[in-house]
Amino acid sequence: MYPNLYYAINDWFGWKINALKIFYTFGIFVALGFIAGAYFLTLELKRKEKQGLLQPREETITAGKPASFFDLFINGLVGFIFGYKLIGAFIASRSHSIDIQDYIFSSGGSWGGGLVLAAILIYFKYREKNKQKLATPEKRIIRIWPHDRVGDIVIFALIFGIIGAKLFDNLENWDRFIQNPIGNLISPSGLTFYGGLIFAATAICIYAYKKGINILHLTDAAAPALMIAYAIGRIGCQVAGDGDWGIYNSAYISDVPGHVVASTPQQFNEKLGENATYFLSGSVTDSVGVTMNVTDRHSESLEKVPHKSFKGPDFLPTWMFAFTYPHNVNEDGILLKNCEGKYCRALPQPVFPTPFYETIACTLLFLFLWLIRRRIKIPGIMFCIYLIVNGVERFFVETIRVNTTYSIFGIHPTQAELISASLVITGLIGIAVLRKRYVPKPGSI
Template structure:
């Protein structure tokens, strides 16, 4: 989608290519061989190493990837293989006398670079912000900063945004047109990312919905306040370690066609292994579910963000002022996140006497930034160059 939109903008004359000088016909350099060896070694050591481990089916993939475990032989063999492939590729292209050529590179040719920068700085930023959001937990276990769990979207958005601004500036890509493209794509990416949260049960869920109850084998059914209190009493050990934020929201009559799990879900077999053991599960891992179902906020965000993506996608060609579409994205994103935080489980903080989550506080900032962007774009668009010339 990113390449498609960048290509469309290029055809409209918004983006221009940059010239880069490359040398062809040279044999593989020591640096290229070492880089390919390292890549092959890491893949062999970790990925192939997993298959050579005893009891590999019982290994926790997240813990394994972030651990020092692996297979040295598999790593070295695959590293040599990758280095040999690079040497052979360069040997086929080798010329008696290497030539210097100038090539034209368009923004849509750089999608791989853009994706990697967004990935690396997005993950780093998401982890840093999650650490600050859960500072007390971090102080108790500083090693959690290396854990694969716990990622804050806004941290990734801010850090990746700064890195991509630098990238656009370096390659003379008009930043305002560039972020207009990114805003639409990020709304889609966020919706798709929440699918992973929903199906894995990674803890990104809402507060308890006391209008529903679970069975020992999993599954959700309507309940009364008395049922809720009984579940809390029966699972006193679990609730002594978890906050009991809840609401009583039965299924509305006009939405009777929707399943119960749309309003409350117990996240059976969740990857966090949070809750109590399922009666019919004999596996060694992932046998837990929540004793009281919660609002599946990740499911709500999938739906809301897909709708918002559809709106942005429909209006993207009509908006000609650079930066305006990104401002609209920021406002919609901030409003969506602020609303969902009202029923999400998250650490509360006090700001100017108001209790809110870090995400809600940042949402306010994102909304105001979006409004400022819209005003700036409308009042200064004549001064913003339409191309990267």
Template structure:
């Protein structure tokens, strides 16, 4: 496991670059997922615009004005914050610094903040000065949906992360009450919370800018599935706790690594590590590696997540310092499974995207796919149980079922409206 990029570069290239401590592996892959998804989103919006599905909107802008004091001040403040905090992390001399603790503390580099603030303000002044006219003019410009991908991405990031954190907080309310500062940690994010909150924000934005929402969500379905698959790579690499229940068919070596075992070995480990298991579930399954999959490594079926970012588990032998733990019994690497499933489902959605003539149908299929995928993985995934009408579903299972139902209902309604001639039809 690589909790942050420092450990990856040290292991892969033998370099000791202290500033990489602040680049968490999970956050890095989340950023990669947004970047790649933005590229795919732009490509699809352009395709639909060429096919006449999306059109531009006209906006009035004033050109030729010099930079105002407010514009310069806003850019200076933005540059100062980034320099004080982000560049400050690059220049810090502390080892094993916790990025979240640093970001939400008063620590920072004043010189870097002032310098970057001045640079940001100068860039804004220079750009405005280059476009300055003797007499400022009001012009009408045409803005296409693909021109708004930057704004759409920022909305998805802000409301997606906020929603993911809010839903996780409700799911783990007792933990939040004990430590309210945990809300500001990047660990513990509920995907469905992000999906719901980002969806509401994007609906508002598309309505405001006259972008057909049904056509838009058809584009977003494959994009979100792709983003989810890439983001789960970060969960696997960092070992952030999004793993499965114990696989009692394997056991863990003291120095890390897994190998086949018996159920007696599992029971013996639980007894030997009674202090650890006293506060942790022993929910497990016994699933040996099938013979027809013997070519796959053991960690595909059970993994002990050594050096995980949560520092969960028991101490690793011959390891000292931070991130020196692993799980005493290996678990199903569900984040790895979800990456594979999500990328396969993305491929299916991508292949189907030109086939449907009714706008919104592809997104209905996405809802069914994403709900079914998560519902199935919850059967072997560690999660908080809810007490509801005599059953104990997880929050994700409940939302998964609702998404599947929503997808089916959406497809039926769109079909009915299409027969009645009231549903937008794709021209592709």
């Protein structure tokens, strides 16, 4: 696993560049997911604009104005914040004793770095506005197409997606949240996809309504983009080992920390007993005799440890079916041998790598949506299909993943199962309603 770029570069080339510790792999893949989503959303919006399904909106702007104090202040503030934290983290990363993740969320930083970057951004903003300055500012009417607003849409998706993902994660793990509310809210880990989807979708629909963008066509255009963005984001979960893994695969054991071999049911049970405190209380005792909690996932007894047995074909890598996530970013598991630094743990027993499965499944679903998008004539149907396939995919992957469950009339579904089932039902109802109400326009494409 590569919790940050330091571990990746060290593993690939043997270079130990401490400054790379500020670049967390999960965040990198989330960013790549947003970029890919924005790219495919732009393509679809442009296609619908050419078909006449989406129209531009005229807006009045004042051209030729010099940079205002507010413009310069905002640029300076953004520059200072990024310079203060990122340059500070870059400098601090030279020390092995500094936890970069904790440093980013602390009050520490580089005043010099903040002031330098603030000055640079203020200068660029001033120069940009100065080039456009007119002797007498004039009002102009411009046409803004929906695809021109993709940048704003991505920003809304990022901000409200993170807020929703954090809120839903803390609702799903209420006991953990109660113990440390502030810490869990600002922690960079712990994100629930459906919470982010619901909050981001609501914010974007409100924005689209205010900007005169047809919401049904917008959601249709966003369907393939959402799917590929999620697939890429799950690569980050797999590479970083952020805890989104599945239940234990009892067809395998970890004979030594970080290494996986095939096993018998008896060997699997014996391995459970060797690390009983981990499975029963979430704690481990390290080589120096210190006992510490490393996970909040534990069972009432060893017999109730969630697992399924599936032996993968020999021609495929074992990690596709059973993985211990060595060096995972959650610092979950038992200590690895001959390892130095913060991320030196691996799960005591291998689990199903569900992020990997979701990356494969959602990439295929993206291709499916991309191939059928031109055949869908009724506005809104494409997004309903997305809801259905997304819900089905997530519902099935939940069968091999550990999550908090709820007790409802004797059944115990997870939050994701409840929401995914709701998405499938919503999608089916949506298709029925939209097909019934659709009236094709004469000459429509």
